[in-house]
Amino acid sequence: MATDQPYVSVRNLTFSRGDRLIYNNLSVDFPRGKVTAIMGPSGTGKTTLLRLIGGQLTPDSGTIVVDGQEIGKLRRQQLFELRKQKMGMLFQTGALFTDLSVFDNVAFPLRVHTSLPESVIRDLVLMKLEAVGLRGARDLNPAELSGGMARRVALARSIAMDPELIMYDEPFTGLDPISMGMIVKLIRGLNSALGLTSLLVSHDVEESCSIADYLCLVSGGRVIGFGTPEELLNEGSDEVRQFLRGDPDGPVPFHYPAPDYRQDILSGGR
Numbered sequence: 001m002a003t004d005q006p007y008v009s010v011r012n013l014t015f016s017r018g019d020r021l022i023y024n025n026l027s028v029d030f031p032r033g034k035v036t037a038i039m040g041p042s043g044t045g046k047t048t049l050l051r052l053i054g055g056q057l058t059p060d061s062g063t064i065v066v067d068g069q070e071i072g073k074l075r076r077q078q079l080f081e082l083r084k085q086k087m088g089m090l091f092q093t094g095a096l097f098t099d100l101s102v103f104d105n106v107a108f109p110l111r112v113h114t115s116l117p118e119s120v121i122r123d124l125v126l127m128k129l130e131a132v133g134l135r136g137a138r139d140l141n142p143a144e145l146s147g148g149m150a151r152r153v154a155l156a157r158s159i160a161m162d163p164e165l166i167m168y169d170e171p172f173t174g175l176d177p178i179s180m181g182m183i184v185k186l187i188r189g190l191n192s193a194l195g196l197t198s199l200l201v202s203h204d205v206e207e208s209c210s211i212a213d214y215l216c217l218v219s220g221g222r223v224i225g226f227g228t229p230e231e232l233l234n235e236g237s238d239e240v241r242q243f244l245r246g247d248p249d250g251p252v253p254f255h256y257p258a259p260d261y262r263q264d265i266l267s268g269g270r
Ligand SMILES: Nc1ncnc2c1ncn2[C@@H]1O[C@H](COP(=O)(O)OP(=O)(O)OP(=O)(O)O)[C@@H](O)[C@H]1O
Pocket: 017, 020, 022, 040, 041, 042, 043, 044, 045, 046, 047, 048, 049
């Protein structure tokens, strides 16, 4: 696949949950080898988009192409192979196996998906743990880890199979500033060192802007801005800039639609 082709290409995607239309004809490309942060209001469908790209959900219509392969055309086994070989996911809820040590958690995908000898698995696990700074914690159990350490072990596990695409869903949530700083550094560092394509869903504007090559802002089922953080902060629409600056009022109004305030007060009713 040519390196100038996007790694993920979404075309005319429509997807509903029950009566709720979440995406209506969405098209967006995610550049290869870059970190793109997907941001937008709560409930707008960011996690849903990651799950559609990962093939865990199926679009009502439209196509999703990952590294040249159209997800919707793959048979179940092919999709499983694609996910196994090319995709890593770090979901906020992606808990570690509590009855396995740190080492065994990271070794798990290698043991399940490959027939590598234990000596090679050992080297690979130690390399991944070294990358997240936790080689020395290999014998601990998840219950002995802080939240930040657990997130780093989960990250080591999600890169165990050397994915090309890694999707992070709210990786900073609930972390103290130091742990958050470590995860920020790791996401950026791993992307550069391993040449990954990274998609990051996050509400943390400052952290996302500090590591993302591109921001993709979604709202109301469509992309309202795509560009570098600087481009969007300086030249984005009013709605984009309101979101990025966290302004309480703007195109998204502070007040829920209501009748005239003065008349409302004077009317005396409810
Ligand atoms: N399993 C489900 N069944 C039905 N509706 C769902 C399900 N999961 C999510 N939804 C709905 O789909 C919409 C999009 O959810 P999603 O989690 O993708 O939003 P999000 O942008 O990631 O939100 P947040 O920023 O709050 O995490 C929401 O309205 C949500 O209520």
